[in-house]
Amino acid sequence: MTDVHIRPAVQTLPAYVPGARSTGEDIAKLSSNELPYPPQESVLAALTGAAADVNRYPEMTGDALVEAIARRHGVAPEQVVVGNGSVALIQHVLDTVCDEGDDVVLPWRSFEAYPICIAVAGARAVKVPLTAAGRHDVPAMIAAITPRTRALLACTPNNPTGPALTADELAALVEGVPERVLVIVDEAYLDFVADPAVGDALRLLEKYPNLLVSRTFSKAHALAGMRVGYLVGEPGIISAIRSVATPFGVNLPAQAAAVAALSPEALAETARRAAVVAAERDRVLAALREQGWQVPDAQGNFFWLAVGEETSALAEHLRAAGILARPFSGEGVRVSIGTPAENDRVLTAASAWLAR
Numbered sequence: 001m002t003d004v005h006i007r008p009a010v011q012t013l014p015a016y017v018p019g020a021r022s023t024g025e026d027i028a029k030l031s032s033n034e035l036p037y038p039p040q041e042s043v044l045a046a047l048t049g050a051a052a053d054v055n056r057y058p059e060m061t062g063d064a065l066v067e068a069i070a071r072r073h074g075v076a077p078e079q080v081v082v083g084n085g086s087v088a089l090i091q092h093v094l095d096t097v098c099d100e101g102d103d104v105v106l107p108w109r110s111f112e113a114y115p116i117c118i119a120v121a122g123a124r125a126v127k128v129p130l131t132a133a134g135r136h137d138v139p140a141m142i143a144a145i146t147p148r149t150r151a152l153l154a155c156t157p158n159n160p161t162g163p164a165l166t167a168d169e170l171a172a173l174v175e176g177v178p179e180r181v182l183v184i185v186d187e188a189y190l191d192f193v194a195d196p197a198v199g200d201a202l203r204l205l206e207k208y209p210n211l212l213v214s215r216t217f218s219k220a221h222a223l224a225g226m227r228v229g230y231l232v233g234e235p236g237i238i239s240a241i242r243s244v245a246t247p248f249g250v251n252l253p254a255q256a257a258a259v260a261a262l263s264p265e266a267l268a269e270t271a272r273r274a275a276v277v278a279a280e281r282d283r284v285l286a287a288l289r290e291q292g293w294q295v296p297d298a299q300g301n302f303f304w305l306a307v308g309e310e311t312s313a314l315a316e317h318l319r320a321a322g323i324l325a326r327p328f329s330g331e332g333v334r335v336s337i338g339t340p341a342e343n344d345r346v347l348t349a350a351s352a353w354l355a356r
Contacts, residue, residue, distance in 0.1 A: 009119050009120070009122060010119075012119070014116060027322050027324060028322060028323045028324065028338055028342040028345055028346070029338075030323060030324060030325055030336040030337070030338050030342060030346065031324040031325055031334075031336065032326070032336065033219060033300065033301055033302050033334075033336045034219075034224050034336065035220060035221075035222040035224075035273065035277070035301070036277070036337070036339045036342070037222055038222065039222050039223060039257070040222070040260075040261070040266055040270075042260050042263065042265065042266055043221075043222075043223070043257050043260045043261050043266060044257075045260070046256040046257055047226070047253045047254075047256055047257040047260070048253075049256065050252050050253045050255070050257075051252075051253045053252060054251075054252055056252070057248055057252075058248055058251055058252035059255065060247050060248050061081070061082070061242060061245075062082040062249075062250050064255065064259055065082050065228075065230075065250065065255045065258050065259050066080045066081070066082055068258075068259050068262045069082070069230050069232075071262075072262050072267075073232060075202075075205070075232055076235065078235040078238060078239070079205075079233060079234070079235055079238055080230055080231070080232055081230065081231050081241050081242045081245065082228065082229070082230045082249070082250050082255075083229055083230070083231075083245055083246070083249045084227045084228075084229070084246065084249045085216065085218060085227040085228065086186065086188055086215070086216040086218070086230075086231075087117070087229070088227075088245075088246070088249065089214060089229050089230070089231050089241070089245070090113070090114070090117050090153075090184065091117045091121070092241050092244050092245045093151070093182070093212060094117050094118060094121035094123065094151065095244050096237075096240050096241050096243075096244050097150045097151055097182050098118075098121040098122060098123040098151065099122065099123075099150075100122040101122070101123070101148070102122075102123045102124070102148055102149070102150040103123060103124050103126050103149045103150065104118045104121075104123050104125055104126065104149070104151045105126045105128060105141055105145055105149055105151075105152040105153070106118070106125060106126070106127060106128065106152070106153040106154075107127075107128055107130055107136045107137070107141065107153070107154065107155065108127035108128065108129060108130065109130060109160065109161060110130075110153070110158055110159065110160075110161075111155050111159045112328075114153055114155075123150065123151075124148075126144050126149070128140050128141045128144050130158070130161060133163065133296055133297070134158065134161030134162060134163050134296035134297075134304060134306070135158070135163045135165075135297075136154060136156070136158065136163075136173070138169050138172055138173045138176070139176075141154075142173065142176035142177065145177065149181050150181065150182065151181060151182040151183070151184055152181055152182070152183050152184070153184050153186065154170075154173060154183070154184070154185045154186065155188075156170070156185065156198070156199070157193065157198075157299040157300035158300075159188070159189065159300065159334075160302065160304055160332070160334035161296050161304045161306075162295075162296050162297060162298035162300055162303055162304050163297045163298070164189075164193055164195065164198040164199075164300075165198065166195075166197045166198060167197060167198065167199035167200075168199075169199065170185070170199030170201060170204070171199065171204065174204055174208050177210065179209075179210050180210070182210055182212060182237070183208070183210055184214060185211065185212070185213050186214040187200075187201060187213060187215055188215065188216045188219055189219055189299070189300030189301060190215070191219065191220035191270065191271070191274040192219075192220065192274050192277055192278050192281070192299065192301045193278075193299045193300075194275075194278045194282065194299065195297075195299055198299060201213045205232065205233065205234075209234040209237075210237075211233065211234075212231055212232070212233040212234075212237060213231065213232045213233065214229065214231055215229065215230055215231075215232070216228070216229040216230075217229070217257075217261060219301065220270050220277075221270055222270075222273075223254075223257055223261065226254040226257050227250075227254060228254050228255075228257070228258045274301075277337050278301075280337050280340060280343055281298055281301060281337045284337065284343050284346065284347065285298055288303070288347065291347075291350060291351050291354055293305065293350065293354070294306070301336060302337060303335055303337075304332055304333075305333045305350075306331065306332040307332055307333060308330060309330060311327045311328065311329055311330060311331060311332055311333055312327060312329065314327070314333050314353060315327035315333055317352075317353050318335075318349050321345060321348070321349040321352075322345065323342070323345055323346055323349055
């Protein structure tokens, strides 16, 4: 046992539980919200080509990638910072704006990394319960802000419950937050949204300088293994975040893959794939509801089964059927959308669960 001092906040951190990994060929891995398709050929070619130069450092702040992202969204490069996945960037954001004892408001249940990042930054997580429908309670989140609040987090579509903020809800949330409080909107799953009423936080950037939007290449772009995320926001905030970010935070093949993923042809294929996943998601949800399940609105590439104390039993039931899902103890099970055949297996297992 060492006598080295470990910060109490670190000693008490909740463990991040990753999605279960497949242990056999006939296992449907639907535990990590991954795209069920491989990287596009053009992206894979860029990735493997860049690998030949890994004896060299990549661009320290990913300038070529930053410029490609800026062109994609019609913003200035000074408004973009890239990092080793959106989780690392959210940690950098909180490290930038939080002092010891500050508060960060967030919806709960939401992405389990948020409370960990908040604690590492030395701040306190102020968890605002979701509504009964698994949605952000926007008025309650605004009401939770105090003079100690430094940031507010929103996840839309919300992981793991599924609903997304409408444009009206998103505008009300950002408008209701004082200008001194940073609003971080995590839109990791926005590519899968099919509801035209859902908001896009990037459209609010010009009006709200305290708004920061998080996006990722891990989901719809099929690059989860490369760990590339980015933030878009006001140049002064982005500059401050960049100053605390890990140098060379995005590796050389990952930068090349992400740039290739932003080509017009690759973006068109990404949109097509996302639409296929969204259609499968809607098919599965309709079938589940017909079986008798109560499932919240789902706008990401996953859905939520709120089974409470039966969570572990349902996860084990799915595992016995060759399906890996993501249980949240005592709350529910999140199931990612896979291939049509995998989704049919889920429906069969779900029906069998209700027929016990």
